Amino acid sequence: MGFLSTLTGSFSTPADDNPTVAMMEAAYAAAGLDARYVNVDVSSADLSDAILGAKAMGWVGFNCSMPHKVAVIDHLDGLGESAELIGAVNCVVARDGDLIGENTDGRGFVEALRELRHPAGTHIVVLGAGGAGRAIAVESALAGAARITVVNRNTARGESLAALVSERTGADADFVPWTSTYAVPDSADVVVNATSVGLGDGDAQVDVDLETLRPELLVADVIPNPPRTAYLRAAAQREAQTLDGLGMLVAQGAVAIELWHGVSPDREVMRARLSEVLGLDSAI
Template identity: 55%
Template structure:
């Protein structure tokens, strides 16, 4: 009698909104293949009212982990067995890791951004200006503060959300944090070291959206970054480059948070060059 076929594969996934071609799936599966791992990374659409059942299914089917997108990053916490210290500070989870029989929440977004930023400068002692007060801003704010940023200024249209994030960062990290209402074209102060767009302005399909700042206020000593991976070169980054600023695109953050999640799930260090090449193929860079 022939040996039975073994169809077992380790599984990871992303729970979130539907997209035609998930860049993260392409990136992660390229890394699995490069590392010789018979793993799969699946894209699974989950409605908010079905999140609890989805996490139960993840447990039952032995998934090794998962990523989460909007709108699940906060709601999922109640269904997990625990969260990391950083995720607890942020009150948001974008990565689930199975540890023995427990599902633990982590947040790799901010760590991925900081790792990308360190390719140009160490955030320690730097003055950070960040646009936005959503989940990405929360993660980046916490991790840049924990990495030694001197101070953070949050610029946001919603006063309530901006003030809430400023208070959270001050309370959790102890560094000076200021909130400034975003009205009209914001003028960047001369002493800022790093400018971060943590909003969705310019995200596909609104690729021609003009980022509302005074571009004449950007100086060559300022690093300008954008968390948007699609398109990699946003209007903000193109104009910042014209002003002589070093720039960071959103692919770096996406790759680095993927590297962290990959290691948490598999125990293996992937090659970030393979992961970025997969993303660049998706986006036609």
């Protein structure tokens, strides 16, 4: 049996109440995988021992959440390309006796994006330069996006991300200070909210000029709950194509399962179970 685990720094909850655990367990059951996904509470002081234990017990891999995404790097044998560029790890994979750090945050976005529009040659605007924005910008560039525009309130962080993308990937990148309501440029193909605005608040609106959310755009949001944020509803009213955070979360979990088991799980099963636990309509 292969065991998988989350290494969290906060608290543990039963599988029936933890959305990610429930989603992953449903995926395993549907795929007939002899594996379990369990949530383990690990403090920062015990992180090294926990990773040694996972390796000693032969786990095929594990996820790690904040505050361990950066600290875990010092305890691994190597990093995947995007994890090295992003500077953070949320998925660890056992390969030939080594533990290799990957980052599926941005890959989840790209996987979900590909179902609607291929990123190759596109101009993607990323709103926010925090952990999610950083992962999305880097992974989109690696997936072939031609241009990444980083929009952020913190100038140093935004400029740093734009420079990283320009210097380390094949995409051009620029930074736009988010000092007022942002107008999405006509050149943009995709605009993604990578901030926390809208999390748990269906009325919170991202500070963008809604009139610039035109029909030709794909408008995405990383917020999984509620999945139909005010930002996405406004985009849909203007006939823009939309991508919600629920799809990204499902894609992120599916990518992890593929890395650990080499199996492509049923994403519809995963989304339905995730929606059920979150108390949402699975058809959303």
